Amino acid sequence: MSNSVATEISKRAAVAARAVATLSEAEKNAVLQKMADTIRKHQDQILAVNEKDMAAGREKQLSDAMLDRLQLNPERIEGMATAIEEIIELQDPVGERMPFTTRPNGIEVEKMRIPLGVICMIYEARPNVTADAGALCFKSGNAVILRCGREAIESSKAIAAALHEALRESGLPEDVITVVPTPDRELMLELLQQDQYIDLVIPRGGEGLIHFVSDNSKIPVIQHYKGVCHLYVDKDADLDKALNLLLNGKTQRTGVCNALEGLLVHAAIADKFLPMAAQALQEKGVKIHSDKASAEYFADADVIADDAFGEEYLALEIAVRTVADFDAAIEHIQDFGSGHTEVIATENETTAQRFIREVDSAVTMWNASSRFSDGGQLGLGAEIGISTSKLHAYGPMGLQALTTEKFVVTGTGQIRG
Incomplete structure (x- = not known):
């Protein structure tokens, strides 16, 4: 495909975005309901196409994750x-007006x-x-260009065909x-050069993909390189509660960015918890x-060097470290965390609040599973991504993160002297 085709795709999306931006919340919700209905209607076709993608993936020996x-x-x-349908229930942020100030004039x-x-x-x-x-892009008044990887391209086309049916029926x-x-x-x-038409790029995938997009884009990029999430079990933790957080965070679903990849245990309770x-x-x-201190509690632990932590396993694997105290846990997270989600298990509110203040992460949790670090679970509806950079969004991104703010100034004829 030539550059003119990439430009044409972007241009058409920009025109379509103007059509969506003028729709009322009720109009957008009616279209979204049709989208949900058409996905259900075409379930069999989507699954048949997906099985072909799965067969090709197995042939290529894709990882389990x-x-x-x-x-x-x-x-x-x-x-x-x-x-x-959950997005339908969310308040449309577009058009929301927030008083800022009334000037002396x-x-x-x-x-x-x-x-x-x-x-x-x-x-x-x-x-x-x-x-x-x-x-999400539709409800927030945006158009979206979806560039899917080779592994899922046919499944994505099948889903998009259902969404397009809803758009056509709605005259869009x-x-x-x-x-x-x-x-x-x-x-x-x-596409990454189309800054005249595209306003934001959101990559979702492996660390290599996100680095490639960030390095080659003329358009602002939301970055989330990997999810190295830790559970720190404090000396004042309820150990049964901490164990449940560990098992849910690590084993409920392994191939996702909010799964636990690291366990830190305060030395004072290591002989009980480990x-x-x-x-x-x-x-x-x-x-x-x-580490060596923790290895004695496990039958066949792989002892790793102090600088070998911070891996994103996306599998039934986890790194375990015994830390001397709270400060050592924070230092480990600073060195090896990815800014995604960090969890503390403790019954000491002072310690928990210090963890929340001091840990530099998009999501910090106190006595809750890292698996809740998800737009839907946090009340945002289906998320479009997770940002571990701080501009313009930080953490799971829902509707509001797909909007920006402009100033509106109302006067009675004032002029500047």
Whole structure:
């Protein structure tokens, strides 16, 4: 594909964005309901196409984590439709006006939320992103260009076809939600140069993809390189509660960015908690990588060097470290965390509040599973991504993060002297 095709895709999306920006909340919600309905209607076709993507993925020997992200089933199809219906229930941020100030000369200054315009999503083996991103961008008044990886391209096209049916029935252009028809990297590079038409790029995938997009884009990029999430079990923790947080965070679903990859245990309770953790993790088939101090509690731990922590395993593996105190835990997180999600298990509120203040992470949790670090679980509806950079969003991104603010000034004829 040539640069002119990339430009044409972007141009058409920019025109479509203007059509969406003028819709009322009620009009957008009616279209979103049609999107949910058409996804359910075309479930069998979507699953048949997805099975072909899965077969190709297995042939290419994709990792278990990648295959888990790629796979669709009736429950996940229903989850996509339900997520769209949850977005319907969310308040539309577009047009919201916030009083700012009234100046001494009488002019009134407000801020108003407006859509960003055109969002470009670049993602790998995550076909559900097609529905999530399409619906979130639509509700927030934006058009979206979806560039899917080779592994999930056919599944994404099938989902997009259902969404396009809803758009056509509503008299809206299909360019509101565009799936780039080829995973060709050259076309992706060309899209990343379309700063005249595209307002924001959101990559979702492995660390290599996100570095590539960030290094090559002329457009602002939301960055989330990896999810190295820790659970710190404090000396004042309820150990049964901490064990449940560990098992849920590590084993409930491994191939996701909010799964636990590190366990830090205060030395004062290591001899009580680590045997509990060892038995429970062994029963779940979790491989242990640990420092020397923790290794004695595990049957076959892989002892790693002090600088070998910080891996994102995305599998039934976890790194374990015994720390001398709270400060040592914070230092470890600063050195090896990814700014995604950090959890403390403690019954000491003072310690918990200090953890919340001092840990530099998009999400900090006190006695709650890292698996809640998700837009839907945090009340945002289906998330479009997670930002571990701080501009313009930080953490799971929902509707509001897909808007910006402009100043609105109202006067009675004032002029500046």
